[in-house]
Amino acid sequence: xxxxxxxxxxxxxxxxxxxxxxxxxxxxxxxxxxxxxxxxxxxxxxxxxxxxxxxxxxxxxxxxxxxxxxxxxxxxxxxxxxxxxxxxxxxxxxxxxxxxxxxxxxxxxxxxxxxxxxxxxxxxxxxxxxxxxxxxxxxxxxxxxxxxxxxxxxxxxxxxxxxxxxxxxxxxxxxxxxxxxxxxxxxxxxxxxxxxxxxxxxxxxxxxxxxxxxxxxxxxxxxxxxxxxxxxxxxxxxxxxxxxxxxxxxxxxxxxxxxxxxxxxxxxxxxxxxxxxxxxxxxxxxxxxxxxxxxxxxxxxxxxxxxxxxxxxxxxxxxxxxxxxxxxxxxxxxxxxxxxxxxxxx
Amino acid sequence: xxxxxxxxxxxxxxxxxxxxxxxxxxxxxxxxxxxxxxxxxxxxxxxxxxxxxxxxxxxxxxxxxxxxxxxxxxxxxxxxxxxxxxxxxxxxxxxxxxxxxxxxxxxxxxxxxxxxxxxxxxxxxxxxxxxxxxxxxxxxxxxxxxxxxxxxxxxxxxxxxxxxxxxxxxxxxxxxxxxxxxxxxxxxxxxxxxxxxxxxxxxxxxxxxxxxxxxxxxxxxxxxxxxxxxxxxxxxxxxxxxxxxxxxxxxxxxxxxxxxxxxxxxxxxxxxxxxxxxxxxxxxxxxxxxxxxxxxxxxxxxxxxxxxxxxxxxxxxxxxxxxxxxxxxxxxxxxxxxxxxxxxxxxxxxxxxxxxxxxxxxxxxxxxxxxxxxxxxxxxxxxxxxxxxxxxxxxxxxxxxxxxxxxxxxxxxxxxxxxxxxxxxxxxxxxxxxxxxxxxxxxxxxxxxxxxxxxxxxxxxxxxxxxxxxxxxxxxxxxxxxxxxxxxxxxxxxxxxxxxxxxxxxxxxxxxxxxxxxxxxxxxxxxxxxxxxxxxxxxxxxxxxxxxxxxxxxxxxxxxxxxxx
Numbered sequence: 001x002x003x004x005x006x007x008x009x010x011x012x013x014x015x016x017x018x019x020x021x022x023x024x025x026x027x028x029x030x031x032x033x034x035x036x037x038x039x040x041x042x043x044x045x046x047x048x049x050x051x052x053x054x055x056x057x058x059x060x061x062x063x064x065x066x067x068x069x070x071x072x073x074x075x076x077x078x079x080x081x082x083x084x085x086x087x088x089x090x091x092x093x094x095x096x097x098x099x100x101x102x103x104x105x106x107x108x109x110x111x112x113x114x115x116x117x118x119x120x121x122x123x124x125x126x127x128x129x130x131x132x133x134x135x136x137x138x139x140x141x142x143x144x145x146x147x148x149x150x151x152x153x154x155x156x157x158x159x160x161x162x163x164x165x166x167x168x169x170x171x172x173x174x175x176x177x178x179x180x181x182x183x184x185x186x187x188x189x190x191x192x193x194x195x196x197x198x199x200x201x202x203x204x205x206x207x208x209x210x211x212x213x214x215x216x217x218x219x220x221x222x223x224x225x226x227x228x229x230x231x232x233x234x235x236x237x238x239x240x241x242x243x244x245x246x247x248x249x250x251x252x253x254x255x256x257x258x259x260x261x262x263x264x265x266x267x268x269x270x271x272x273x274x275x276x277x278x279x280x281x282x283x284x285x286x287x288x289x290x291x292x293x294x295x296x297x298x299x300x301x302x303x304x305x306x307x308x309x310x311x312x313x314x315x316x317x318x319x320x321x322x323x324x325x326x327x328x329x330x331x332x333x334x335x336x337x338x339x340x341x342x343x344x345x346x
Numbered sequence: 347x348x349x350x351x352x353x354x355x356x357x358x359x360x361x362x363x364x365x366x367x368x369x370x371x372x373x374x375x376x377x378x379x380x381x382x383x384x385x386x387x388x389x390x391x392x393x394x395x396x397x398x399x400x401x402x403x404x405x406x407x408x409x410x411x412x413x414x415x416x417x418x419x420x421x422x423x424x425x426x427x428x429x430x431x432x433x434x435x436x437x438x439x440x441x442x443x444x445x446x447x448x449x450x451x452x453x454x455x456x457x458x459x460x461x462x463x464x465x466x467x468x469x470x471x472x473x474x475x476x477x478x479x480x481x482x483x484x485x486x487x488x489x490x491x492x493x494x495x496x497x498x499x500x501x502x503x504x505x506x507x508x509x510x511x512x513x514x515x516x517x518x519x520x521x522x523x524x525x526x527x528x529x530x531x532x533x534x535x536x537x538x539x540x541x542x543x544x545x546x547x548x549x550x551x552x553x554x555x556x557x558x559x560x561x562x563x564x565x566x567x568x569x570x571x572x573x574x575x576x577x578x579x580x581x582x583x584x585x586x587x588x589x590x591x592x593x594x595x596x597x598x599x600x601x602x603x604x605x606x607x608x609x610x611x612x613x614x615x616x617x618x619x620x621x622x623x624x625x626x627x628x629x630x631x632x633x634x635x636x637x638x639x640x641x642x643x644x645x646x647x648x649x650x651x652x653x654x655x656x657x658x659x660x661x662x663x664x665x666x667x668x669x670x671x672x673x674x675x676x677x678x679x680x681x682x683x684x685x686x687x688x689x690x691x692x693x694x695x696x697x698x699x700x701x702x703x704x705x706x707x708x709x710x711x712x713x714x715x716x717x718x719x720x721x722x723x724x725x726x727x728x729x730x731x732x733x734x735x736x737x738x739x740x741x742x743x744x745x746x747x748x749x750x751x752x753x754x755x756x757x758x759x760x761x762x763x764x765x766x767x768x769x770x771x772x773x774x775x776x777x778x779x780x781x782x783x784x785x786x787x788x789x790x791x792x793x794x795x796x797x798x799x800x801x802x803x804x805x806x807x808x809x810x811x812x813x814x815x816x817x818x819x820x821x822x823x824x825x826x827x828x829x830x831x832x833x834x835x836x837x838x839x840x841x842x843x844x845x846x847x848x849x850x851x852x853x854x855x856x857x858x859x860x861x862x863x864x865x866x867x868x869x870x871x872x873x874x875x876x877x878x879x880x881x882x883x884x885x886x887x888x889x890x891x892x893x894x895x896x897x898x899x900x901x902x903x904x905x906x907x908x909x910x911x
Contacts, residue, residue: 050697
């Protein structure tokens, strides 16, 4: 196993942790573990005590016949008591879970594609790596996960976090690393032959070091948004999705996060999964007031290309231009002016 | 080698069975020959057919576990290839769950005992009972054939689209085996429900039923309502794999999470199919070996029903990290907490039953007490897993593996073993060696804990399940676990040896070797073909271990008068 040696002692009983959230999850874990140990010990001690104390002494002996049998008071005690404790666990666990599901607004967005049997990771700057995730310390990092083939699960034990990478949709995992170091990255959802080799490392770096690392190889290479824009033109998306009044397709500026009204009266919140679906399965959710004329792009775009398009769409600002694009260096490019129709025509 | 000292049933209980003439005719010797077994409609003989077949699958599944544990003693995947390893844990799960755990207690002990316990001659539909064994056997043959041709490598969960579009192993063959076997479950459940409703002896009111019968009633409800869902899921899986109908694979326009919903809608209640019958066994054992009525009988009975009902509303706790909505996750987490309560009620009532009991340390009781302890740990770690914040970390790790083995092996199999040891004299008419049976029970308990306790720690450390190779720092705990598995494996061999030994060399059992109360102890060991020489009339509730039954001169308990209605 490549990442095993060196950075972890031989047989730890306590895994390393590198985020505030991990500390909170550990606190919850050990509290519930304490309750588990308490009740298990209680039952075990009672069993052993009764076994010895009330040991059968003659073959014809019967137990003391309890006239009243169980009492309502006793039964309700051990119904209500455990219920209160269990619901306490529930509330505490749900609070953490909700926090884990809501990344902070300033989180940097990475894209992760699971593929049998590797993790392909794209940084906000567009830099890509495989099976390694370099992140700056003290910066919230949001991973948008998907899969090219089967269900995988992106598991960072050091952050006490995992989220499944599911083909056909985008799921989110976020964390804010506060400890430097190199830690495990596992695939936790069984995905076939080399499932146990679908492992890697997360490397938490100082922000300055991360900037140097990310800049080092990225000079000259196109950012994700730029290649998304090229693709937008190459696939002739811009011929319909245009900003002028003759557009035959909905405008895409400022789309992400907006509520979209569909034909038939339904609404949908435009997220990455919605945009992906609109590319590969455009007839499923048609925007109100438009015809279902868009052809499907299923099979014509790789997961990487779809992500590039999503990043490009995400970089298109609202026509008013109030909100800066969230996708990192995307703001560097004049993304609010979509290419003119003729520019990319073949 | 010591044998059981027979409890002097005659002196202790008012309605002793006069010792049967030697030799008398019973269900084992009234006919001989293979045809008399393969065409039998006797629920007792069908139970024996099941006993042989589930033992076969237990042996197969166990053998695979041995290779799995052997592989995991080293971090590198060096004993078998990754593909073989994946097939091993998949087939281990399939054999153990669908062909051992689900049929074990209901089809062996339930089949044998439910008619006797309620004072009936047989189940309501004896031919359907035989049919359900044949269906089980045919399903088993499909799966066994698939094993011989290499087995499948999808995990027992068959997650799509891995199972529908990616693996090259015979998924359809194995799925068909499970599909077919499902009908055996449905028919058994149907038979039990009708039998319990319609075939009770005069005086056997609902609240005089042994808790074993109550828990089987609850189990049967799950079998009937849940099993069709896995059948439908398998058909859809087959439609996508064979015909390319897009249901689960997004490449075909499907949704992989939908498969998980379908699958767990059956497979979570299936957990209760496995554990509820074991709880029923434990209720019987606790009463018999404390010679006391089960404390809170009504609560224990209704807890079984509550588990069966609530068990249908918790399935998505297997999917907290599968991208379901946070609100759905919260609701399923809360509902999962609720299902823990009836389980807790049972544990507390069993423990309280021990208080001021006349506690025997006979082998079945050791299994029952082991069950309570291990099930408590398994249940409480289940509550931890249902807690959303914790599940994000330990989901799909060895913590889960340890948890469900505490329920399945520490719970269901301990219950099954306890039940086999309790009713073995009734089933075979033979006693097994007392000393060796205790050695076996303690070896299994010890081996079990050494095997699975380290896996809790492994899971918390972050070791994912279904890993063929793993990072070095997990090795120490894995070696511990494998060492425990060796002890556990040997532990299971001990009963296998003395059970087989006892059939030929064991001392004859009396009608009631434990001095227990229950209709099954009021007939001979082994019982006659129609279970009772005279149709029984029930005047006592279950477990009425009152002194007046020891000394008939004493007045009967007041409570009993109230219960006769």
